[in-house]
Amino acid sequence: MLDQEVTTGVRERRSRRSSGKSGRTGEAGENLHLRVPYITRKVPTYDLLDEESLIRIEAGADRILAEIGIEFREDPDTVELFRKAGGEVTNIEKDVWNIRFEPGMIREILKTAPASFTQHARNRANNVEIGGKAMVFAPSYGSPFVMDLDKGRRYGTIEDFQNLVKLAQSSPWLHHSGGTICEPTDVPVNKRHLDMVYAHIRYSDRAFLGSITAPERAEDSIEMCRILFGAEFVDQNCVIMGNFNTTSPLVLDGATTKGITAYARAGQGSIHLPFLLGGAVSPLTVAGSVAQCLAESMVSCAITQLVRPGAPAILAGFLSSMSLRSGSPTFGTPEPALGSLVMGQLARRLNMPLRCAGNFSTSKRPDGQAMQQSMMSMMSAIQGGANYILHSAGFLDGLLSMSYEKFVMDTDMCGALHAYLNGVEVTEDTLGIDALAEQGPGKHLFSTAHTLRHYETAYWDSALNDDSPYETWSEQGEADSATRANKRWKDILAKYEPPHLDADKDEALKDFIARKKASMADLWY
Template sequence: MAAQTDDSITAFSGDETASREGRRGRKARQARRAEGVVSAPAFITRQVPYYELLSEEGLQKLDDAADTILQEIGIEIRGDQVSLDLWQNAGAEVEGERIRFPRGLVRSIIQATTPKTFVQNARNPARSVTIGGDNVVFVPAYGSPFVSDLEGGRRYGALEDFQNLIKLAYASPWIHHSGGTICEPVDVPVNKRHLDMVYSHIRYSDKAFLGSVTTTERAQDSIELARIAFGQDYADQNCVIMGNVNVNSPLVYDGIVTEVIRTYATANQGSVIVPFILGGAMGPVTTAGAIAQAHAEAMVGVALTQLARPGAPVIYGNFLSSMSLRSGAPTFGMPEPAVAYLAVGQLARRLGVPLRCGGSLTASKVADAQAAQESADSLMPALLSGANFILHSAGWLEGGLVMGYEKFVMDADHLGMMHSFLKGLALDDNALALDAFREVGPGKHFFGCAHTMSNYETAFFDSELADSSSYEQWRDNGAQDALKRAHGRWTATLKSYEAPPLDPAVDEELQAFIRNKKDAVEDAWY
């Protein structure tokens, strides 16, 4: 891309000085890329307004529908008497495992103590992220049992893949968070792999990360590892780890889920509460009904964190997807979930809580045109909705079953574009460029003017992957498509990766904790 720009300067300016400046600028950009130096913030503070889809009347209808679901049908919490007792003491009606909530009760609990914004601290303080308000945090995809790449094909994920993907997220300036279960390392026993996963986030990155949520003990182990990494006192006073949990939609919380929510909350750590609704399966086929259901389910989980510990950091999550009613397969990048995100964003702001949405979602099996369309059409409404924490921002394939290496770096490049988009439109003296008009005048070009030369390196987003060279240049450079370019990109990134520093004493304590936990139990593979 840079070569084409510089050739254009030479061809059209007739200005040898501009040509020399262009070549120097190109070399400077190449040197910075070789050193991995790209300027990007630890998170985005958006300058683009939210899209307001619904009127106050429309929002009230959705709130009323959610209240009716909570009051008349209720929510079940299965196998967690402590959580049932918390709700009963808060004024809900509990019959067995079914809870019915007086209108407005859940909302009043949330709005009394839930933080509107909070900081999830990273090992490197410069990488800590502020979640909520006008802030946006991009997070890798989560939970895939398989991985794929051009050379290795589709296969079960291994610990090496898990660590590779952490390294790629660490190396990308456009991804703000290390994520959680980036892929499932199935070569490690089920009851022990959480220890290796959390350790890998700490060892191979210094960005914020997510812990385990599959059992209460694994959640507690995750918190203990974070306490070792950050220090006990610091971790007790600050959010240093979060757990991402799914509601057992429709209208059920498994007891393990609510126990995990309480485990993170009572430790003053974050929870991400996410209904998972496929319209027509775990919720109604009508978009408004699915939104009301998701709103009701998410509010109950958010409120539970406040019953466990008032002021605990928490994110109101949402995962709404359509499905093919002919095959039963989930679909992504469709118009109905896109519209739903816009409404959900308004509901979250009305409630006063940070919002999590999905990101670059696709049902495609490979990083092809379908994947690009569906991913873009999933990410953009999430951004316009005002989502603060965008999980599945990079790597997602095959409806979440696969984490794709090439897709990961392609998505990351797209996230860089979204950094520029969310900056909005600058209107300062430099942006208005009146000096350039004065210098150039009518009928001439701007290639070699002072304003262009002082701004051209930062004026436009410079994609690392897109090819905008001439056909002849592209052909002579191997005629590589986007997938092959992405393959070269991630392999080169891993070759040049250097781990962030970690105090050897802390590392030793982390490994000792892991050894003791592993030695205490036999391996379990299911």
């Protein structure tokens, strides 16, 4: 048991460390030694299934593609690409085709897809590597609503969108600005992509995702990057990615395939994601959902290689369970987490980058349920070897709501995961025998040279947790984690400063947006 002297020393160190937090937001503090543009994992992935089981899932995916096929809609050009590559095409009705693929055909096409690639940011220090041992955290994506403790749940606005980009930029534990962090419903549907891409460019200097909701919006996103980076640089480098969903089960619509084509033709990256709700649009068993996920994502990825061999593509899976009593989706449950582990193994066998899982939750509040479900889901991505993790911050209400409080709670967790993924270094110094030898048995180690050498970097330190004694916590108002998070996001936004953006490029972007908006009437649906 610690004596009074040691207890006092602990409290004094905590006080010094808390007051010594530095940087624009104060979030990193003494954890700046962990800050990196992306994580290079130093812990091994977890291989859940044996070779025989993996082969059976791959054979199941092959059977789906060979015996059932994928339905393509309203995109004869993509259908023709697969016909020339050897797909068996059947015209079902006007603008609807079924294509079946011989076993191994899609895997052969995917051999030209890069195992890893760099997505460039306008600040080169924030370039991210996607693939291999690299791991990239990005904010959540696609919620129509936002919520906070002050205003409750409401439709997202462009101001909310900008605020969330600023929160992401301010966190040292995220590496990527993400994409549609929330839907800015106060901007017309056909124009909001311009404001969203501009917000990522203006308020962040990290890599980001572009629009995918229509082919012309994908093209606008790429053109804005040509203004920002230069057309020649964009042609030779990945500077933007699109996040494309299949229409499960087993459908690829024309808006999706034409968008994939636009990004691939420009040499830009794309993520190929089946959103599978077990028992509704996929088998409710894990093995069946994973086999379908593999089949759909591989075919979607293959489009990129038929359009431009070598174009960056990310295999992906969004696996979800369902409450069989109500039919409601459930997130952060163990079965999809197991599926994410298996997707990691399958992606490594294909030698392709993977996106899966994230901080998922169906909770309606940033509470214990939210964080318990999030950790279950997020750890599956961490242990499974995911390379790009969308939904790393803010996901609440089954993806219907983006929460300000949960955003900073999640980024704090992402900070802990940086330390976890840094692994354990075993050297003569880290063994610390000199710390024990310096004063001998029965003596505390606070004043040893080893402790003084490592105390600022040995442990990750939360910017949000309250680790004080009960009495101190009670005297200071008994604030719970959501209340502390509410104060924290407000403090971060109050201290936010935008990164520098070249004035000429900014004006050129604004001019492009103004001309585009003036060229079309507002659409609100």
